[in-house]
Amino acid sequence: MRPNLIDQHDLKFLEVDLAQVSALQKPPNKIKMYAAARFITPAARSALVSTSKTYLRPLSSAVITSSPAQSQQTTSTSLALLPARSFQTSAVSRDIDSAAKFIGAGAATVGVAGSGAGIGTVFGSLIIGYARNPSLKQQLFSYAILGFALSEAMAYLGAGARGLNEVVVFLSRDKPRSSVLLWKVTLGLNHFVSNTRCTLTYLKLHSPGLVPPKNQAMGAYKYMQELFRKKQSDVMRFLLRIRCWQYRQLTKMHRAPRPTRPDKARRLGYKAKQGFAIFRIRIRRGGRKRPVPKGCTYGKPKSHGVNQLKPTRNLQAMAEERCGRRCGGLRVLNSYWVAQDSTYKYFEVILIDPSHKAIRRDAKVNWICGAVHKHREMRGKTSAGRKSRGLGKGHRYTQTIGGSRRACWLRRNSLQLRRKR
Numbered sequence: 356m357r358p359n360l361i362d363q364h365d366l367k368f369l370e371v372d373l374a375q376v377s378a379l380q381k382p383p384n385k386i387k388m389y390a391a392a393r394f395i396t397p398a399a400r401s402a403l404v405s406t407s408k409t410y411l412r413p414l415s416s417a418v419i420t421s422s423p424a425q426s427q428q429t430t431s432t433s434l435a436l437l438p439a440r441s442f443q444t445s446a447v448s449r450d451i452d453s454a455a456k457f458i459g460a461g462a463a464t465v466g467v468a469g470s471g472a473g474i475g476t477v478f479g480s481l482i483i484g485y486a487r488n489p490s491l492k493q494q495l496f497s498y499a500i501l502g503f504a505l506s507e508a509m510a511y512l513g514a515g516a517r518g519l520n521e522v523v524v525f526l527s528r529d530k531p532r533s534s535v536l537l538w539k540v541t542l543g544l545n546h547f548v549s550n551t552r553c554t555l556t557y558l559k560l561h562s563p564g565l566v567p568p569k570n571q572a573m574g575a576y577k578y579m580q581e582l583f584r585k586k587q588s589d590v591m592r593f594l595l596r597i598r599c600w601q602y603r604q605l606t607k608m609h610r611a612p613r614p615t616r617p618d619k620a621r622r623l624g625y626k627a628k629q630g631f632a633i634f635r636i637r638i639r640r641g642g643r644k645r646p647v648p649k650g651c652t653y654g655k656p657k658s659h660g661v662n663q664l665k666p667t668r669n670l671q672a673m674a675e676e677r678c679g680r681r682c683g684g685l686r687v688l689n690s691y692w693v694a695q696d697s698t699y700k701y702f703e704v705i706l707i708d709p710s711h712k713a714i715r716r717d718a719k720v721n722w723i724c725g726a727v728h729k730h731r732e733m734r735g736k737t738s739a740g741r742k743s744r745g746l747g748k749g750h751r752y753t754q755t756i757g758g759s760r761r762a763c764w765l766r767r768n769s770l771q772l773r774r775k776r
Contacts, residue, residue: 576618583616599696608636608681615693615703623689623705623738626720630711632685634678637699638670671739674702675732682706686723687732690739 585591598615611633614620625631643666645652650661666673671690679687685706694701707714709724722728731737735744745755757763 576621579616579618583619595694599694599701602635602637602694602701603696603699605635608634608678611635611703614705616691619691620703620705623691624720625688625705628713630708630714630720632682632706632708634682634704634706635693635701636674636678636704637701638674638677640670640695640698640700642666668735668743669739670700671702672732672735672737672743674700675704675737675739678704678706679730679732684708684710686728687730687737688723689737 614633645661645664652659675687675690686709688705688707690702690704693703707723715721715724755763757766
């Protein structure tokens, strides 16, 4: 049974039986979808129904100029679902930027990558228009945009989502240059903004029986991780540049109120509980000049170098050591990169108070309270320290088999003979 959100006389729906669709274990041969015929331009109304998909022909620069008024019953029901934000019933010709602002903060925070992108709304929630440029599509369908889109859509469609389970967006396997939008169409299409290079490829109806397993669903931290991997995107370039400016105004080492990258901090062992602290520190980039007075190194010409020398430890390990010296009563757990500019690299170091009762009573963390873990960052015991020592598992770390590079070299260059042989 479909929720009565829109008056049946205002919209023309194709027949669909959600009970039969949800009972199927595999997609049926033909899945029919709702078509808000009066809200869509004639160019988009011509639909070609084929096996298990409904194609919509490319939308040219046709923009809806007028929209029929909804019934009073529909408006009151929709307003009951959307108490926080009123929606607009009259469609107006808008460009991409104003359309993003119209959708709301969930979409405007991420924005739309480049031109040729189309945006529509289902009473305030996000419909994504599909660009035919593959590189543009990769930016448009980044995991962050999908995450904000899903959260925004579920916030507006949650109360009336009885017939369908959830909103899912993913790339199509049928065509490499096409995309699929699985959405709740019970509310109907209200606005759509498009231009000549935008194509709405096709839509599918999604039922509870076709929802992917929950173990394949991505959590919030996974979206943040994928967002941070695209550092060359417009969003991340702007965000990192603003953060670098903020960090330059602060002291070279200070305590942060919360981790800048909570997904990364949690993967490294951070917990938002008493006894954990985050310190942000900056390290000057570049090599390590040999500390000799007036450049006099003495000895052989081989050791006369002063300037073009590189430190054995990486900058992240040096950041951990400086934090460990400043906070002598705390234990360094791990660290991660947050930003960098032409002069500095900025790291956030996770420190733990070994004398705090919340730490000592936690069986998963109290291992660090042992005296053997004092200043573990000074002895190369953290991840950054082990990386600079060349330790690891696999065929790429054979140079340190035996504990260290020196132990490995000594074992391979020594002749060991038994006394009685």
